[in-house]
Amino acid sequence: MKIVIIGAGHGGLQAAKELSKNGFEVIVYEKNSPQEVSYDWRDDVEPTVFEKLKITLPDNSRKTSRTSFVAPFSETPFYMEKEENANEWSIKRNAFVLLLVKLAQESGAEIEFNTPVQKLIVEDNEVKGVIVNNKKIFANLVIDSSGIDSVFRKEIAKIFNITENIDDNDVFTVYRAFVKTADGEKLPENHKKKVYLKYLGMPGISWCICEPDGLINILIGRVGEMHEREFKNALLKLKKANPVISDEIVMGGKFGRIPVRYPLTKMVGKGYVTVGDAAFMTIPITGSGISNSLRAGQILAEEIIKNNSVSVETLWKYQVKYYEEIGAEHFFVDYMKRTLLTSDNENIKYIFESGIITEDDLCNFSSGKGLKFTPQELMFKLSKCFKKSHFVMSLISALMKGIKAKNLAMKIPEKYDEEKIKLWQTKVERLFS
Helix, strand or coil: CEEEEECCCHHHHHHHHHHHHCCCEEEEECCCCHHHCCCCCEEEECCHHHHHCCCCCCCCCEECCCEEEECCCCCCEEEECCHHHCCCEEEEHHHHHHHHHHHHHHCCCEEECCCCEEEEEEECCEEEEEEECCEEEECCEEEECCCCCCHHHHHHHHHHCCCCCCCHHHEEEEEEEEEEECCCCCCCCCCCEEEEECHHHCCCEEEEEECCCCEEEEEEEEECCCCHHHHHHHHHHHHHHCCCEEEEEEEEEEEEEEECCCCCCCCEECCEEECHHHHCCCCCCCCCCHHHHHHHHHHHHHHHHHHCCCCHHHHHHHHHHHHHHHHHHHHHHHHHHHHHHCCCHHHHHHHHHCCCCCHHHHHHHHCCCCCCCCHHHHHHHHHCCHHHHHHHHHHHHHHHHHHHHHHHHHCCCCCCCHHHHHHHHHHHHHCCC
16 A cells, blocks of 8 residues: 655654554655754653654753743743653754654655655545656555645645635744853843743743753744734843843744644545644644644554555544544633633733642643643632632633533544534534634
8 A cells, every 4th residue: 555645744754654664655755855844943842752652862852941931911930830840852853853754764664855745636536646746646545744734635625624724813923043142141040941921912922941052942922923013022022031032043033833723623535634733733722733743643553554444434533533632632722722812911910820720730731631620729719719700700611611612522423424524523613613
């Protein structure tokens, strides 16, 4: 069986490695060169995924610092992450992708860099392959790992009832740069990783992280479009609040687009399946997606190998398993994210400073795990609610709707039945319309 993978994304490469190792003919087409295949900056990844998938951490990986959270329109952190919660690893994206490429090649996959896929081959409402260099390459399955703005997803959206475009309000527009420490400035002993919630009132996050190698890792991000004037003002304010930031860029200095919404409600069709950002597999509150993409690629490969099939019924089993293990929880996180980002800044500040939402809650929320309280914790939180009763009631309403969205997502049809799937899609997506 021949499998074509579009894009050298994390999930696609993980699937390529596992499928090749088990006798499938796999070829990955990547439009960029090895040097440009991914961003040159660092990202944080939760460590268990490396252990589960038996992937060695790439060189120059290191544990992250404890996070200090800063409320909207404030410069002073209101609490610092506990040592035991600071368990993620900082990895270089490009180096990690090249490691995954090497592992896939060693397993027998063919990787073609500088080779963009032009179009899908679609016949009788089924994807039969791709067009590369004006030549038809037929395959039993095409795995779309081409990212958030996949043109291939758009090609078959109406045929397979897959979401075609992502709404601007579901996109995290982000600027990332690693700069040298400003002359004459010393790195702080505490609060080396400051994350600003709704920085300057923007619906999103920004951060300033002092890395062990002396570089300053900066991010300015917001949901939706970021205007140049808005960006320049945020960067100026971030520099003023953190004098260690210089103008000398070492890595990054680029803008990116990241999906921050619940995953696709339909990821598969005959001869076609999505993975990673093309399927919106990031955590809706932070945009982190490397771990989810890797796990999705593994699940996809396991289902194909176990069933020795790339039928749409087998591909649907992959989506169901992804939802059960990861995706359904993100419906809850997405609903809460939308509520928080549209809430008044003073109310946001209050729920954190009063202890209604604690550091543990925020860590669980930002890692995509949702919120879980003991009866005692719930009683304490309720006792703090009376001062902002109207806002808290709206928050509780959002909490209940978020739980409803998650529970509905968990009711994904177990078997591939187009009519049942359409009905389920309509019910789930209606909650976010």
